[in-house]
Amino acid sequence: MTAFILVAGLFTNAHVWEGTAGRLTAAGAEAHAVALTGLDGPPGGAEVAGIDLETHVADVLAAIDSAASGDIVLVGHDYGIHPVLGAADRRADRIARIVHLDSGMPQDGVPALAAVPDQSLREQLAERAGAGGAEGADGVLPPPAREAWQRWGSTEGIPDVALDRLTALAVPQPLGTLLQPLRLTGAVDAVPTTGVLCTGNGTSIEMVQMLVGFGDPALQALTDPSVTFFELPTGHWPMLSCPGELADTLLRAAAGEGHRLTPAEAAGTPGHLRPFLLDVPEIPRERNGNVDLYLPDAAGPRPAVVFVHGGPVPAEARPTPRDWPTLVGYARYAAAQGVVGATLDHRLHDLADYERAAADVAAAVEQVRADPRVDGDRVALWFFSGGGPLTADWLGAPPAWLRCLAAVYPILAPLPNWGLGDSRFRPADALAGAGTLPVVLVRVGLEMPEIAATVEEFLAAAKDCGADVEVVDVPNGHHGFETLDPTDESREAVHRAMRSVLARLTD
Structure with missing residues (x-):
């Protein structure tokens, strides 16, 4: 018999597992939802002094040691x-x-x-802890109000009554x-x-296979045959939105089922490095810092x-x-x-890097415009994939020299x-300031659903504000x-x- 030990995420506790645990038990398994210290009392009533990660590790160890079955599956949410x-x-x-x-x-030492x-909350808490020492560490993070759960993950699929209960039973996180x-x-x-991935949460x-193809050493362990994956088409709390489907997935995971990733070396040439x-034409590049120029055979500033x-790229x-x-x-x-064709490297290596990537792009654009072989008053910006959020700065207040903005299979909302x-x-929010700036959007028909939803949000905003957006469809095209x-x-x-794009540059 398999014993599932279920450990909840922030602000929550054993109660979130009731539906899933019941279905696991009905299937003949054991199911133990761990009551984490400091999170197992009434809302607002927890005594948190001295409660830390090691306290919760001890809670899980106690559950492991008391499990009757020798076949234990640990499940950690969030x-x-x-x-x-x-x-473990x-x-x-x-x-x-x-x-x-x-x-x-999670990694050792992190x-x-x-x-x-x-991200902003992370920075606030880190600053608070640094200033408060032990006192800061003994504080709490208040649970979100009902409408604020979305900041912690997609609430897609959670019934209203379940979201009400989640909010009512939420407790401060030590x-x-x-x-x-x-x-x-x-x-x-x-x-x-x-790994059980909730596609509604992004x-x-x-996506994971694509990141493996980029060669990130930290992700290569995910291609081991002992690592499997499942997807659930729901938000971040599947135990509330689809408890039965989650129970079935956990049973299949315990049986060793699931999708296995292809190692980068076994997949041949990664998709992004194919021709x-x-x-x-084999036009040579001219490299200056993080910017490459490909110059036309034409006289005068062009x-x-x-x-x-896009990215993030390791x-x-x-x-x-x-x-x-x-x-x-x-x-x-x-x-x-x-x-003139210009490419650049920017530092979007992590999801927290959009600020510095935006600064890199702005600096590179000014470098290109300052080149005497470039007509600095006629420039277009062309974004790809995860570079899509960077379009917001240019859409919200487009400079006069920006004649067109293009986005190809973009992610158009975080x-x-x-x-x-x-x-x-958030490009959709920025569109109201785009004015008459022409936008060319290349949309692929076989896009990942979580990305396609951001494109539709953007197009709906464009329709509402009358933005000049031309859509080029590739019905049978994939991302990349x-x-x-x-x-x-x-x-x-x-x-x-x-x-x-060229028509807008040369008219």
């Missing part, structure tokens, strides 16, 4: 994965599998604070549980794991198109994005049409688990179609998008 890993590291021989339920991959989705670093010896690395297996779909890569990734075939291909294509909901990087789908349909989409 913050709960931190005490789960801490306990000390009882690795007792644990059959660890399930990361819409949670991150506190749970690093996984708090709200700050010590967020600020104390997780300590791991490495023993837990041998335990098989499963993560999918396809560009067009035959373009208009320019600056191509901005800092260690080689080649860097400006040398990827897609970026080089577009820049050479632009140069062959008589304008995904729910990015923690950027209150940031300025320029190297993944070298079809006539894809080629025509690239030609059409380039013609539209």
Whole structure:
């Protein structure tokens, strides 16, 4: 018999597991929802002094030691994965599998604070802890009001009555549980794991496989055969939105089922490094710092198109994005049409890096405009994928020299688990300030659903404010179609998008 030990996330406790635990029990398994110290009392009534991550690790250890079955599956949701890993590291021989339920991959020495989705809140809590010492660590983080749960993850699929109950039973989170670093010896690395990804919260297996293809060393362990993945089409709290489906998924995970990722080396050439779909002239680059120029064979200052890569891309990734075939291909294509093509590397290495990536892009654009071979009054910006949120700065207050903005398979709103909901990087909100700026948007029909939803949000906002948006559709195209789908349909989409942008530059 399998014993599932279920550990809840921030502000919540054993009560959130009632539906899922009941279904696991009905299927013949044991199910134990751990009552975490300081979170198991009435709302507002917890005594939190001295409660930290180690306190919750001890709670999970007690549940492991009291389990009757020798086949134990630990399930950690959200913050709960931190005490789960801490306990599993000390009882690795007792644990059959660890399930990361819409949670991150905590590392040794890193506190749970690093996984708090709200970037500004992370900074506030870190500052508070640094100023308050032990007193700061003994404080609490108040639970969210009903309408504020969305800051902590997508509430998609949660019935109103369940969201009401979640709010009513929520309790303050002891700050010590967020600020104390997780300590791991490495023993837990041998335990098989499963990731259950909630696509409504912004993560999918396809996304994770793409990140593996970028070569991030931290993600290569996810391609081990002992690591499996499932997706649930719901928000961040599947135990409330789809408890039955979650129970079925946990039973399948315990049986070793699930999707396995393909190691980068076994997949052949990663998608983003395959050849560009067009035959373009071998125009040489001219490199200056983090900017490359591809210059046309034409006299006088010429208009320019600056191509901005997406991400996040690991800092260690080689080649860097400006040398990827897609970026080089577009820049050479632009140069062959008589304008300057420019590519750059910016520092979007993590979801917390949008501020510095925006600064890198702005500096690179000014560098391009200042080049005497560029007509600084006729420039277009062309964004890809995760670079989409960076368009907000340019849409909200477009300078006179910006003649067109293009976005190809863009992410046009921060995904729910990015923690950027209150940031300025929301293109749909910025559209009201775009005025007459033309926007060319290339939309792929086989887009990841979580990304496609952001595009539809953007187009709805464009319709409401009357923005000038031209949509170029690639019905059978994937995210990254320029190297993944070298079809006539894809080629025509690239030609059409380039013609539209150049028409705005040269009129």
